[in-house]
Amino acid sequence: MDHQHHLQRLAWPQVEQLAALPGSTVVWPWGAVEQHGPHLPLGTDGLFAERVLDAVLAGLDPALPILRLPLQTIGFSPEHCGFPGTLSLAPALLIELTVAVGQQLAAAGFQRLVLFNAHGGQIALLQAAARQLGLLTPQLAVFPCFLWSGPEGIAELLPEPERSEGLHAGLAETSLMLHLAPQLVGQDRPCDGTGLQIPTGWSLEAAAPLAWFSHNLSSTGVIGDARGASATLGGQLFDLLVAGWRQRLEALLTSPWPALH
Numbered sequence: 001m002d003h004q005h006h007l008q009r010l011a012w013p014q015v016e017q018l019a020a021l022p023g024s025t026v027v028w029p030w031g032a033v034e035q036h037g038p039h040l041p042l043g044t045d046g047l048f049a050e051r052v053l054d055a056v057l058a059g060l061d062p063a064l065p066i067l068r069l070p071l072q073t074i075g076f077s078p079e080h081c082g083f084p085g086t087l088s089l090a091p092a093l094l095i096e097l098t099v100a101v102g103q104q105l106a107a108a109g110f111q112r113l114v115l116f117n118a119h120g121g122q123i124a125l126l127q128a129a130a131r132q133l134g135l136l137t138p139q140l141a142v143f144p145c146f147l148w149s150g151p152e153g154i155a156e157l158l159p160e161p162e163r164s165e166g167l168h169a170g171l172a173e174t175s176l177m178l179h180l181a182p183q184l185v186g187q188d189r190p191c192d193g194t195g196l197q198i199p200t201g202w203s204l205e206a207a208a209p210l211a212w213f214s215h216n217l218s219s220t221g222v223i224g225d226a227r228g229a230s231a232t233l234g235g236q237l238f239d240l241l242v243a244g245w246r247q248r249l250e251a252l253l254t255s256p257w258p259a260l261h
Contacts, residue, residue: 005057007067019109021065023253026110028101029053029068030126032075032119035083035214037169037222039186040177042085044169046071049118049147051180055242056249064253069101076122082215091125098129099136106140112252113140116245118147120167120205141258148172151244157236162225165194167205168214170224172237179234191225193218 007015007026018024031046041047050071057068077088102113113133115126123146130142148154154172155163162171169190177185196217202208204223214221 004062005054005066005068007069010067015067015108018065018067019105023112023256024065024110025067025112025114025249025253026105027053027057027066027068027114027116027249028072030072030075030115030117030119030122032077032122033073033085033087034077034080034119034121035086035169035221036173037188037190037192037220037226039188039190039226040169040174041184043073044173044177045075045118046073047181047184048173048176049116052118052147052238052241052245053116055238056246059242059246060250060253064250066249066253072097075117075119076125077119079121079211079213080215080221082213083221091128094122094125095129095132098126099133102133102140102142103137106137111139111141113142114249114252115142115144116147117145120146120148143252147241147245150248151240153240153244154237157233157240161194162228164206165196166224168193168221168223170222170226171229171233172224174226174229175231175234176237177234178229178231179238182231188220189227189229190220190222191227192220193223194225 029049031049033042036044053068074087074089076091076094077086080086081088105113117126126144130144134142158172166172202210204210204212217223
């Protein structure tokens with residue numbers, strides 16, 4: 001693990017010096033503790049966020065002013081509370097947490113905060129938290145990001161209908177875990193929660209989405225088809241995620257955007 005980018009492993013004078021540099025940026029990885037079917041661990045999202053982020057940071061120019069925070073392990077996962085082990089915090093609590101941490105980072109002199117989120121169920125919540133933080137701390141630019149959105153080429157690696165219907169613990173997530181931590185993957189390869197009769201014009205997570213709950217869609221917690229998962233596909237996904245996010249962070253760190261004044 002590359003410890004030079006971990007804020008909590010530095011002494012305060014080091015943090016003070018780095019925060020004072022132009023474009024100083026903190027990345028805060030977000031995961032969740034929620035069911036991922038009978039074959040993936042509850043902490044799947046957090047593991048993905050940390051492993052991708054650490055690989056991204058390790059490949060950046062060490063002179064760039066960027067640090068990361070410890071993983072926010074528990075998030076907002078009410079859609080999965082029908083399965084044992086899922087933990088979910090209240091939206092107001094998570095917004096308050098984001099604002100409190102962001103305000104303290106701004107007070108330390110940091111100019112940007114990237115919320116590096118790997119759980120799809122809290123995308124909108126972190127966008128709202130980012131707006132609230134930005135309103136209260138205008139000197140801090142806030143970027144609410146989603147792990148799987150941004151890097152090019154991800155969708156092309158996934159065949160239909162999995163590309164459209166594989167929302168949770170399906171081909172992509174199972175393959176990525178087989179690449180990163182195969183010892184955590186169970187033998188089951190479920191195919192569940194697919195082929196749903198969704199009303200015309202509506203969807204689960206695209207245009208006109210439904211506020212769905214996994215226990216209403218799937219008996220296993222899986223929404224997708226994990227049967228074709230492989231470490232090879234997982235490695236391809238990992239490489240695209242790392243390359244895509246490294247490109248975006250480099251572009252951010254070497255730019256003056258946004259014009260804060």
